[in-house]
Amino acid sequence: MHKAEFRKYAHQLVDWMADYQEQCVQYPVKSQVKPKDILKKLSLLPPDESEEFSIIFNDFIQIILPGITHWQHPKFFSYYPAQTSAPSILAEMLTATLGVQCMSWQTSPAATELEERIMEWLVKMLGLPKNFNGVIQDSASTATFCSLLTAREKASHYTTNQYGLYKQTPYTLYCSEEAHSSIEKAVKMSGLGHHYLRKIAVDAHYAMKPARLDAAIREDRAKGLQPLWVVAAIGTTGSTAIDPLQQIGEICAEQRVWLHVDAAYAGTAFILPEMRSYLKGIEYVDSFVFNPHKWLLTNFDCSAYFVKDKNALIKCFEILPEYLKTAEATVNNYRDWSISLGRRFRALKLWFVIRSYGVNNLRKIIRNHIRMAKSLAEQIAKTNDFEIMAPVLLNNICFRYHPKNCNDLNALNQLNARLLETLNATGKIYLSHTKLGASYVIRIVVGQPTTEIYHLHEAWALIKETSALLSATKIQYSKVINNN
Numbered sequence: 001m002h003k004a005e006f007r008k009y010a011h012q013l014v015d016w017m018a019d020y021q022e023q024c025v026q027y028p029v030k031s032q033v034k035p036k037d038i039l040k041k042l043s044l045l046p047p048d049e050s051e052e053f054s055i056i057f058n059d060f061i062q063i064i065l066p067g068i069t070h071w072q073h074p075k076f077f078s079y080y081p082a083q084t085s086a087p088s089i090l091a092e093m094l095t096a097t098l099g100v101q102c103m104s105w106q107t108s109p110a111a112t113e114l115e116e117r118i119m120e121w122l123v124k125m126l127g128l129p130k131n132f133n134g135v136i137q138d139s140a141s142t143a144t145f146c147s148l149l150t151a152r153e154k155a156s157h158y159t160t161n162q163y164g165l166y167k168q169t170p171y172t173l174y175c176s177e178e179a180h181s182s183i184e185k186a187v188k189m190s191g192l193g194h195h196y197l198r199k200i201a202v203d204a205h206y207a208m209k210p211a212r213l214d215a216a217i218r219e220d221r222a223k224g225l226q227p228l229w230v231v232a233a234i235g236t237t238g239s240t241a242i243d244p245l246q247q248i249g250e251i252c253a254e255q256r257v258w259l260h261v262d263a264a265y266a267g268t269a270f271i272l273p274e275m276r277s278y279l280k281g282i283e284y285v286d287s288f289v290f291n292p293h294k295w296l297l298t299n300f301d302c303s304a305y306f307v308k309d310k311n312a313l314i315k316c317f318e319i320l321p322e323y324l325k326t327a328e329a330t331v332n333n334y335r336d337w338s339i340s341l342g343r344r345f346r347a348l349k350l351w352f353v354i355r356s357y358g359v360n361n362l363r364k365i366i367r368n369h370i371r372m373a374k375s376l377a378e379q380i381a382k383t384n385d386f387e388i389m390a391p392v393l394l395n396n397i398c399f400r401y402h403p404k405n406c407n408d409l410n411a412l413n414q415l416n417a418r419l420l421e422t423l424n425a426t427g428k429i430y431l432s433h434t435k436l437g438a439s440y441v442i443r444i445v446v447g448q449p450t451t452e453i454y455h456l457h458e459a460w461a462l463i464k465e466t467s468a469l470l471s472a473t474k475i476q477y478s479k480v481i482n483n484n
């Protein structure tokens, strides 16, 4: 592409981007294509010769867009959000243009020093302990994996990296039944053995029962095993349940096990001082992760990982081949704080976002999401034939449709699964589900920057209408499907 073309198309794309933000609401939220629809339209072979950018872009519109699920749509209530914002997108454009690698201080001093300062800002913004040191990771899954490897390395007096686990008494690991799958994945990858992961029972609100954790650790010790690592979920993925950090922290301190907090989604809520009671006990925490790329208006990927003992982290991951040796002694080389060598310049978008909004406006946005979710939850709770299935601590509503004449759990689960499928097939809203205990529940997460209360009212009207249609007979159900 010639320089002049780059300039021309870049301007056109920015116009398209601005239009998309305004018009996103007109697309079906969930892509309506079927498996292989897109694949069939894609050329089997890469082109041998150059293609015009205008043609490539036209294919983006014709082929790719129909297969896009619109995560920035105001009626995207699925999963957890993956927010963007104007300042974040602009920063990503600069990051892409600079194309720097941020593995060592020397490979871009500004990237390293900005990351250091922004992590200090986040510590202050969330009210985390002053002795936390932060580093940006690509995802919470990576951060949690780093936490486990560091805990293992420290507990083995830094011998496992060298000699492997051959002579170790097995380590045991703990999280609640509701903890995120990334914990299981980390345990599998670590070589510590899934067999040694204990899923601790939860209470009626889906939070870990600390007494069960205490008993499990003691039992393992009595068997001669080595309790190593506990994960407390602050905001589970299913229902945003919050494990009792203070009690878990006291147990971990007494038992001398590493305490990791997975606050991937809910962590952002702690920019609100009124939410910080959930952080009571944070002084016991060894590592903490939350994702600005979910709820802090920052594009994926951007996961903020904090540790109390940064030397343990660095000792676990540091590696120094000749070609990476540099002279500066007192600087951060973030390649030693994580798994990959090459690292994107991610601090820039956080800097743009935090400065562009200001902390007070970010607080307003988060407060508003929580307020809107709570008001919708109240409405759902008051409606006949619907029930709220878990406490709405933040902005995730877990509910189900429960007509009076239906009391069989299997039938209820199937009915709600059909309801979800039917709603998502309308393209008007996009919701996801989870299982809480044996119950299938539908989730509405109110976390889009563009969502306003009327979007929620429209969504709720559609849910009521669709459920009424569905509940009567199977015949009616198939009609609803066909009409869409």
Ligand SMILES: *Cc1c(COP(=O)(O)O)cnc(C)c1O
Binding pocket: 080, 138, 139, 140, 141, 142, 180, 182, 233, 235, 236, 237, 262, 263, 264, 265, 291, 303
């Ligand atoms: C989203 C989520 C994760 C995974 O985050 P990634 O950054 O996608 O790895 C882990 N834990 C919880 C509680 C989450 O909500």
